[in-house]
Amino acid sequence: MFALVDCDQFFVSCERVFDPKLKGIPVGVLSNNDGCVVARSPEIKAIGVKMGDPYFKIKALLKKHKAVVFSSNYELYGNMSARVMNILQTFSNDVEIYSVDEAFIRLSKYFKYSDTSKEISTTIEKWTGIPVKVGVAETKTLCKVAAELVKMRQIKNKYYILTDPVQIEEDLRSFDVSEIWGIGRKTTEKLYSIGIRTAGELCKYPEDVIKKRFGINLLRTTLELKGTQCFSIETVPQPKQSMRFSRSFGKPAIEYNEMHESVVYFATSIAANLRKANMLASAVSAFITTNYFNKDDLQYSNSFTVSLKEQSNSTNDIVSAAITCLDTIFREGYRYKKSGVLLIGLVDQKMSQGNLFTSQNIKNDQISATMDEINRKFGRGAIKLAGEGIATQEWKMQRGKLSHNYTNDWDDLLKVK
DNA sequence: TCTGGGGTCCTAGGACCC
DNA sequence: TCTGGGGTCCTAGGACCC
Numbered sequence: 001m002f003a004l005v006d007c008d009q010f011f012v013s014c015e016r017v018f019d020p021k022l023k024g025i026p027v028g029v030l031s032n033n034d035g036c037v038v039a040r041s042p043e044i045k046a047i048g049v050k051m052g053d054p055y056f057k058i059k060a061l062l063k064k065h066k067a068v069v070f071s072s073n074y075e076l077y078g079n080m081s082a083r084v085m086n087i088l089q090t091f092s093n094d095v096e097i098y099s100v101d102e103a104f105i106r107l108s109k110y111f112k113y114s115d116t117s118k119e120i121s122t123t124i125e126k127w128t129g130i131p132v133k134v135g136v137a138e139t140k141t142l143c144k145v146a147a148e149l150v151k152m153r154q155i156k157n158k159y160y161i162l163t164d165p166v167q168i169e170e171d172l173r174s175f176d177v178s179e180i181w182g183i184g185r186k187t188t189e190k191l192y193s194i195g196i197r198t199a200g201e202l203c204k205y206p207e208d209v210i211k212k213r214f215g216i217n218l219l220r221t222t223l224e225l226k227g228t229q230c231f232s233i234e235t236v237p238q239p240k241q242s243m244r245f246s247r248s249f250g251k252p253a254i255e256y257n258e259m260h261e262s263v264v265y266f267a268t269s270i271a272a273n274l275r276k277a278n279m280l281a282s283a284v285s286a287f288i289t290t291n292y293f294n295k296d297d298l299q300y301s302n303s304f305t306v307s308l309k310e311q312s313n314s315t316n317d318i319v320s321a322a323i324t325c326l327d328t329i330f331r332e333g334y335r336y337k338k339s340g341v342l343l344i345g346l347v348d349q350k351m352s353q354g355n356l357f358t359s360q361n362i363k364n365d366q367i368s369a370t371m372d373e374i375n376r377k378f379g380r381g382a383i384k385l386a387g388e389g390i391a392t393q394e395w396k397m398q399r400g401k402l403s404h405n406y407t408n409d410w411d412d413l414l415k416v417k
Numbered sequence: 418t419c420t421g422g423g424g425t426c427c428t429a430g431g432a433c434c435c
Numbered sequence: 436t437c438t439g440g441g442g443t444c445c446t447a448g449g450a451c452c453c
Contacts, residue, residue, distance in 0.1 A: 010453095031421035038421070038453095054420040072421090099453045184451050215427065217451080244423055251418085293420055303447095
């Protein structure tokens with residue numbers, strides 16, 4: 001039997017521990033650089049603040065309701081998290097720290113689950129000031145459902161035990177698939193479209209069809225809902241497989257020099273983090289992408305990876321590899337493999353106004369121009385030749401609108417050899 | 418004007434081999 | 436018109452989580 005222990009609005013609760021006056025009033029916590037809302041008290045939810053709402057858009061609303069928002073303080077949250085997890089270790093030898101504010105623990109069969117659950121939630125709240133909810137069940141996915149039900153039904157005791165098959169069936173019948181752990185936006189849409197709206201309906205759907213149409217993950221999730229354990233508890237933290245340092249820029253026009261400066265800084269930080277974790281990198285990647293909130297703009301993204309000759313965590317090696325990535329991104333275009341179309345980006349100084357070229361069905365051997373000639377004509381580094389061919393159409397951003405013209409300039413280059 | 422950041426896993430398709 | 440079959444490995448893209 002497992003229990004999921006989940007802190008209520010963790011970041012908000014942490015702030016409230018150190019300022020009890022915040023109790024009962026709308027409180028939120030903002031992301032890095034105060035970009036958007038990442039944690040909300042029930043009171044701030046009630047006035048209409050959504051998860052991920054950009055701060056600048058809700059400022060007036062916050063003022064009107066005398067809501068308080070905080071910049072995030074990850075050191076504080078990490079600290080509080082450690083305290084909560086330490087307490088959990090006293091209840092079980094098998095604790096999986098699933099995230100900063102959640103843990104799965106294995107419950108001994110000799111426990112009375114209701115007593116233990118109650119004790120966990122009261123002990124943590126008493127010792128740390130953080131309110132938690134507890135969901136008990138035979139699989140992790142059902143634990144998640146149980147904890148969610150505590151929230152949805154505002155259960156006073158702060159725990160819910162989902163072990164009785166009849167009870168499980170009844171609860172799942174009205175449990176929306178979008179609330180299931182492991183089912184996100186895309187899968188929800190797909191399930192809705194074939195008439196599956198609740199966990200109960202999902203459980204009745206043939207397993208082989210689930211596997212075929214949605215993949216192994218949804219099958220595992222479904223089996224877990226039916227009581228078959230597919231996800232085990234990982235009490236030993238696995239070493240990280242990747243580390244990332246990424247930031248959004250405050251303004252859309254990013255010039256090479258600015259990018260270069262940022263990449264040096266990011267790569268330096270990552271190298272330091274690697275050394276701190278006593279780890280070595282075998283590859284370094286960099287990526288860029290345009291602002292996807294500007295829906296009318298032509299979008300562009302690109303990335304490049306350098307494999308290191310020898311694994312390393314030295315600032316020198318990591319930074320120089322990252323710069324190689326950046327330079328390559330700026331020099332080359334982006335190959336859009338899936339559609340069989342070559343998409344070539346000429347990275348403008350204003351990223352949101354990059355020029356893109358597309359091509360179809362032109363083989364390399366139909367091209368009479370050499371790479372040098374192309375470079376001379378269109379600017380060095382503007383395009384990349386690949387198996388599929390080169391561009392014949394030009395897409396351009398003109399005064400914020402997307403337009404495309406066939407460009408005759410290509411004709412000379414495309415004489416059949 | 419201002420819209421987070423850091424992770425994991427799975428899969429389809431391509432390249433390559435015999 | 437027909438165009439082997441089976442296997443591995445790698446990677447980009449997609450989906451999900453907190």
